[in-house]
Amino acid sequence: MSSSTRILDVKNFYVAYGYGEDAVQAVTDVSFTLEKGHVLGVAGESGSGKSTLVYGLTRLLRAPGVITGGDVTLRLQSPDGERDFDMLAASDADIRAVRWSHVSIVMQSALNALNPMRKIGKEFDEVLRTHDPKSTKAQRRERSEELLGLVKLAPDRLQRFPHELSGGQRQRVMIAMALALQPELVIMDEPTTALDVVTQREIVSELHDLREKLGFALIFITHDLSLLVELADDIMVMYAGRIVERAPALDLYRAPRHPYTLGLMDSFPPLQGERQVMTGIPGTPPNLKNLPTGCAFHPRCPYAMDRCRTEEPELMSLDNGERLVACWLHDPSSSAAVPVALRHSPHGDQQEQS
Amino acid sequence: MTERHTGDVALEAIDLSRHFTARGEGGFFGAKKQVRAVDRASISLRSGEVLAVVGESGSGKSVLARMLARIVTPTSGEIKIYGESIDLTKRRELSYASEVQLVLQDPFAAVNPVRRVRYAIERPLLLHGTNKADVAAKANEVLESVSLTPPEQYLDRYPHELSGGQLQRINIARGLSVNPGILLADEPISMLDVSVRLGVLNLLRELCDNRHLAIMYITHDIASARYIADETVVMYAGQVVERARQTTVIDAPVHPYTQLLVSSVPNPENLSHQNTSATSTTVSINFNYDGCRFSPRCPHATDLCHTNEPPNVDVDENHSVRCWLAASDEQRRAVTISSRATSPAN
Numbered sequence: 001m002s003s004s005t006r007i008l009d010v011k012n013f014y015v016a017y018g019y020g021e022d023a024v025q026a027v028t029d030v031s032f033t034l035e036k037g038h039v040l041g042v043a044g045e046s047g048s049g050k051s052t053l054v055y056g057l058t059r060l061l062r063a064p065g066v067i068t069g070g071d072v073t074l075r076l077q078s079p080d081g082e083r084d085f086d087m088l089a090a091s092d093a094d095i096r097a098v099r100w101s102h103v104s105i106v107m108q109s110a111l112n113a114l115n116p117m118r119k120i121g122k123e124f125d126e127v128l129r130t131h132d133p134k135s136t137k138a139q140r141r142e143r144s145e146e147l148l149g150l151v152k153l154a155p156d157r158l159q160r161f162p163h164e165l166s167g168g169q170r171q172r173v174m175i176a177m178a179l180a181l182q183p184e185l186v187i188m189d190e191p192t193t194a195l196d197v198v199t200q201r202e203i204v205s206e207l208h209d210l211r212e213k214l215g216f217a218l219i220f221i222t223h224d225l226s227l228l229v230e231l232a233d234d235i236m237v238m239y240a241g242r243i244v245e246r247a248p249a250l251d252l253y254r255a256p257r258h259p260y261t262l263g264l265m266d267s268f269p270p271l272q273g274e275r276q277v278m279t280g281i282p283g284t285p286p287n288l289k290n291l292p293t294g295c296a297f298h299p300r301c302p303y304a305m306d307r308c309r310t311e312e313p314e315l316m317s318l319d320n321g322e323r324l325v326a327c328w329l330h331d332p333s334s335s336a337a338v339p340v341a342l343r344h345s346p347h348g349d350q351q352e353q354s
Numbered sequence: 355m356t357e358r359h360t361g362d363v364a365l366e367a368i369d370l371s372r373h374f375t376a377r378g379e380g381g382f383f384g385a386k387k388q389v390r391a392v393d394r395a396s397i398s399l400r401s402g403e404v405l406a407v408v409g410e411s412g413s414g415k416s417v418l419a420r421m422l423a424r425i426v427t428p429t430s431g432e433i434k435i436y437g438e439s440i441d442l443t444k445r446r447e448l449s450y451a452s453e454v455q456l457v458l459q460d461p462f463a464a465v466n467p468v469r470r471v472r473y474a475i476e477r478p479l480l481l482h483g484t485n486k487a488d489v490a491a492k493a494n495e496v497l498e499s500v501s502l503t504p505p506e507q508y509l510d511r512y513p514h515e516l517s518g519g520q521l522q523r524i525n526i527a528r529g530l531s532v533n534p535g536i537l538l539a540d541e542p543i544s545m546l547d548v549s550v551r552l553g554v555l556n557l558l559r560e561l562c563d564n565r566h567l568a569i570m571y572i573t574h575d576i577a578s579a580r581y582i583a584d585e586t587v588v589m590y591a592g593q594v595v596e597r598a599r600q601t602t603v604i605d606a607p608v609h610p611y612t613q614l615l616v617s618s619v620p621n622p623e624n625l626s627h628q629n630t631s632a633t634s635t636t637v638s639i640n641f642n643y644d645g646c647r648f649s650p651r652c653p654h655a656t657d658l659c660h661t662n663e664p665p666n667v668d669v670d671e672n673h674s675v676r677c678w679l680a681a682s683d684e685q686r687r688a689v690t691i692s693s694r695a696t697s698p699a700n
């Protein structure tokens with residue numbers, strides 16, 4: 001790997017569901033990197049491939065999901081130094097050894113992921129024992145209590161069954177479990193979507209503190225861009241299986257460059273200011289079995305040009321490489337009438353130009 | 355059907371309560387306890403207006419809507435429709451069922467997956483007395499009313515051939531097909547894709563403006579309430595704790611719970627609000643608390659708050675709140691005196 005602070009490097013990654021004629025390309029040509037200790041937010045509407053991407057990266061895809069191309073390299077930290085680990089070439093046994101201890105994932109259905117017949121303490125005990133079979137029961141118990149403390153749960157929760165906890169408490173348990181073996185990368189797929197805003201706020205600020213304390217890198221998936229602006233260093237927006245824009249969180253919010261990012265942002269009514277009619281994104285999400293030609297977003301795009309209907313845009317680099325965007329509006333060789341003001345500033349006094 | 359005028363009270367809940375008996379901690383062997391799921395809630399839906407009901411999970415929003423739809427029988431209290439009190443001991447009449455329509459959260463669960471859209475739309479029409487001969491024309495009209503045009507394109511499809519947003523429109527269309535005056539929408543957008551949510555919200559607003567429908571819009575999503583509501587009420591532990599016209603509840607909340615709720619919403623325009631002072635949700639909601647239900651979590655709670663239920667206080671003519679902090683000195687004194695007069699041990 002070129003940079004030593006890089007923890008994850010994904011190149012030209014593809015995932016499909018099914019084979020041959022019936023195959024659905026759910027993740028297409030995705031490349032990105034993640035730095036140590038950074039938070040990468042992944043946004044996009046339902047079906048855009050967010051979950052498929054991270055399940056693919058961590059080799060957790062279930063049939064008929066198959067990885068059809070790409071390279072995924074994880075930089076592992078261990079007491080005797082660092083080494084690169086090829087996620088896609090590794091054997092199942094090697095993957096199991098890496099999971100939990102180097103990369104852990106909190107799944108989208110986490111609220112139901114706990115075994116209803118088992119006490120919380122038992123779940124923790126198992127994760128800890130698999131990792132360190134020589135540990136004693138008392139040691140594991142002490143560590144479990146410490147982990148619950150991290151997410152502000154009382155030690156007596158270990159004696160509880162999942163149904164005896166609220167949704168927010170169960171989500172905290174899942175987060176504590178993901179952190180149990182101090183992985184350097186944690187992935188969370190919509191961890192707060194099923195919770196109410198007050199609980200979400202608490203969990204997000206806890207995550208923030210934990211990350212400061214423990215220093216893990218985080219990939220956080222949600223459809224809620226506003227939440228990502230608060231939490232993430234960088235945000236990556238997906239549409240129809242591809243990355244359409246990636247930029248530092250505030251830059252993306254202040255000046256979205258892809259019309260889809262803008263549309264996504266304008267789908268959430270604001271919490272302040274004059275009320276005005278908003279339209280969101282016209283049309284409906286694309287059918288992956290029958291994607292539009294050219295840019296997959298063009299049928300819903302208010303800025304679409306002729307070229308967008310036939311030619312697929314590649315990710316191009318903007319803002320000195322800080323930002324990537326896959327949209328012909330930003331092609332330097334384009335004869336289109338750029339600049340395009342993609343964002344009316346909230347106060348209407350200045351316009352962003354590209 | 356009654357003539358509808360914007361602003362007239364269409365449906366009213368007066369001190370409406372519903373209690374459930376549930377088992378406490380310890381599962382099957384736990385002691386039984388009463389849950390006051392809705393506790394003396396009063397709200398008014400007006401023709402041509404959207405009333406938003408917000409509050410955290412379990413605060414009683416759905417139970418309140420179900421009582422208004424008369425699917426759940428209230429433990430006590432009164433319901434009035436167009437000013438007339440209803441005999442809640444009687445079964446729901448068909449005329450009530452067609453006048454007050456309930457639209458649920460999950461559009462996929464609400465329609466039969468093996469029947470075409472036509473069936474979903476025509477069946478309620480026939481049930482509520484439309485002639486067989488008129489039914490096809492009426493069905494077209496209904497789909498057009500929710501912007502699913504041309505209707506022929508949708509009538510012969512199966513539910514799985516529609517997007518979530520289209521299906522929720524069908525669901526709403528079905529509710530509208532019998533020409534109700536009142537629509538109770540329980541989280542109608544929370545299962546929908548972010549990009550199509552606004553479409554459904556705009557549709558609700560349009561129905562309100564054009565057909566003078568009275569709409570109750572239940573949601574977790576405070577920003578969406580701000581977007582369409584003429585009035586917003588906030589529920590906490592079964593009670594209405596704050597209500598105001600327009601966007602006041604969200605722009606200038608008075609109740610500490612509403613303040614917590616609003617400050618918890620992710621808001622990139624204000625990144626400095628992270629540290630809210632109220633204590634966390636790890637304190638479980640106590641429905642049976644003697645004082646203010648929110649006082650165990652409230653950073654401003656005084657002794658009075660823990661022992662006495664707060665009165666409903668008018669902040670101004672368009673805004674009221676159930677909180678001791680907003681109460682007048684007289685209101686406080688009245689309580690101190692009366693509690694001294696009765697048993698102080700309580």
Ligand SMILES: Nc1ncnc2c1ncn2[C@@H]1O[C@H](COP(=O)(O)OP(=O)(O)OP(=O)(O)O)[C@@H](O)[C@H]1O
Pocket residue numbers: 017024026044045046047048049050051052053063064065108223288
């Ligand atoms: N088992 C499967 N078989 C076929 N297609 C699938 C399967 N699982 C997912 N897909 C398709 O792959 C695409 C990507 O799905 P994915 O779950 O990754 O989306 P997502 O972005 O996580 O959406 P959400 O926000 O709803 O969780 C979708 O179009 C979906 O229909």
Ligand SMILES: Nc1ncnc2c1ncn2[C@@H]1O[C@H](COP(=O)(O)OP(=O)(O)OP(=O)(O)O)[C@@H](O)[C@H]1O
Pocket residue numbers: 374375376389391409410411412413414415416417418574
């Ligand atoms: N049939 C029932 N039996 C016992 N308790 C019930 C019943 N229905 C609801 N409750 C309880 O009443 C309270 C209010 O529930 P309700 O469904 O109205 O909440 P809500 O505000 O709609 O929440 P959400 O936002 O999660 O939908 C909850 O504590 C719930 O557990």
Ligand SMILES: [Mg+2]
Pocket residue numbers: 050051052108189
């Ligand atoms: Mg997903």
Ligand SMILES: [Mg+2]
Pocket residue numbers: 415416417540
């Ligand atoms: Mg509900």
